[in-house]
Amino acid sequence: MGVTDQRAFSGGLVDLKQGLISRDIFASQEIYEKELERVFARSWLFVGHESQVPNNFDFILSRMGEESVILNRDKNGKLHVFLNSCRHRGMRVCRYDEGNSRTFVCPYHAWGYSDEGKLAGVPKLESGYHNELDRDQWGLIEARLANYHGYLFACWDEETPDFDTYLGDLKFYFDDYCELPDGTHGEWEAFGGTFKWRLACNWKFGAENFCGDYYHNPSHASVDQVILTPAGEPGRHTYDVVTEARDLWKLNVSIRPEGHGARGELFKDDYDYHPTYQNMAVVEDWFRDCFHKRREKLGEKSRWYGHGGTIFPNVSYSNGVQSMGTWHPVSAHETEIWRIFLVPKAAPDEVKDVLRHYVIRYQGPSGLTEQDDMENWLYAHEGARGTISRRYPYNYEMGMGYEQKGWPVDWLGGEVVATEDVSEQNQRAFYGNWAKLMDQPA
Ligand code: FES
Numbered sequence: 001m002g003v004t005d006q007r008a009f010s011g012g013l014v015d016l017k018q019g020l021i022s023r024d025i026f027a028s029q030e031i032y033e034k035e036l037e038r039v040f041a042r043s044w045l046f047v048g049h050e051s052q053v054p055n056n057f058d059f060i061l062s063r064m065g066e067e068s069v070i071l072n073r074d075k076n077g078k079l080h081v082f083l084n085s086c087r088h089r090g091m092r093v094c095r096y097d098e099g100n101s102r103t104f105v106c107p108y109h110a111w112g113y114s115d116e117g118k119l120a121g122v123p124k125l126e127s128g129y130h131n132e133l134d135r136d137q138w139g140l141i142e143a144r145l146a147n148y149h150g151y152l153f154a155c156w157d158e159e160t161p162d163f164d165t166y167l168g169d170l171k172f173y174f175d176d177y178c179e180l181p182d183g184t185h186g187e188w189e190a191f192g193g194t195f196k197w198r199l200a201c202n203w204k205f206g207a208e209n210f211c212g213d214y215y216h217n218p219s220h221a222s223v224d225q226v227i228l229t230p231a232g233e234p235g236r237h238t239y240d241v242v243t244e245a246r247d248l249w250k251l252n253v254s255i256r257p258e259g260h261g262a263r264g265e266l267f268k269d270d271y272d273y274h275p276t277y278q279n280m281a282v283v284e285d286w287f288r289d290c291f292h293k294r295r296e297k298l299g300e301k302s303r304w305y306g307h308g309g310t311i312f313p314n315v316s317y318s319n320g321v322q323s324m325g326t327w328h329p330v331s332a333h334e335t336e337i338w339r340i341f342l343v344p345k346a347a348p349d350e351v352k353d354v355l356r357h358y359v360i361r362y363q364g365p366s367g368l369t370e371q372d373d374m375e376n377w378l379y380a381h382e383g384a385r386g387t388i389s390r391r392y393p394y395n396y397e398m399g400m401g402y403e404q405k406g407w408p409v410d411w412l413g414g415e416v417v418a419t420e421d422v423s424e425q426n427q428r429a430f431y432g433n434w435a436k437l438m439d440q441p442a
């Protein structure tokens, strides 16, 4: 029986015809275990940015699903993602969050692996294994790796299509995120390590929120009143100060069948740069210059101003603060959030400083906006677990039947489904792919 057939209401756990989703998908450990197999082990998962391992032999630890992986750069500069589990008894072969190493020697019995994951050294190879251990068969388990403009994704499943195909029509929107403010694909650099913290809620609350939730502003009322942006005016988004630029505000873009979602707005054709960084001439000049270069390079397409989105299943990108936030599953009831922040590598120090301070105020465990969100997800998760509350499905009806393909401009992409103003179409696309994968046994 498929996972969507188990509930009393029509359509099962995920009923996209009625816009209903069972609370069980957030709180059932049994469903969670199935997700690890059917969603995480089959999907392209974000593992890091290449600027986190700039030199040969650099490595960081990352995660895929619940499991620890090593992202490293070998002696030839090639990037790898290895399962951080010794082939002998499974001990972590690397226990450091980051470093530079030519080998990964297991602390348990000292099997040693090379920078390319080969099993190079085995104690007692002669006296214990009588030279019969075939070391070629016992290297580290390696994942497929895709380097998308420096953003690194890995996948365990050979049958999953390549990353470009997997992105589908999100390509335009994720490309926009990967571009520097001047519209070129130059270098970003991650700074300050990785924020890591745990939250007692299911991983899907964060993923679906960033995927398309343009409707939860009431919960950010307090941060909307303080000066959070670098502009020196009340607001929390860099775009709050450019309201006169908007042609269409709040575009949800759902990507089917892949289940990704993007959010953004369209600027007016004749919009010109709005002075934003008061009293910071270097920063102001840099962003104004970028604005004009981007317009020249992208033409009409520069009207798109992305706010963020979620790449199915569990990484959310945010424009403006240029962050990648990964919702790592820990259990049905716990998520470990990892968030990295990036700045344009060639930007003046003053620009990097402004962006760095902004993201610390805005996102991550210290970020006032993210704190509002975390409070919502904690209590929403409590609501998914309650003896009585879990009997009642969540409502995902908003905008159902009002999706319009390719609207309002044809260059937004072929299979894009967009509505003006708010809609829960992105969340429905996300859970549509989730349900499809969950219904397919390995
Ligand atoms: S577990 Fe790694 S050498 Fe034994």
Ligand SMILES: [Fe+2]
Pocket (backbone or CB within 6 Å): 216, 220, 369, 373
């Ligand atoms: Fe939010």
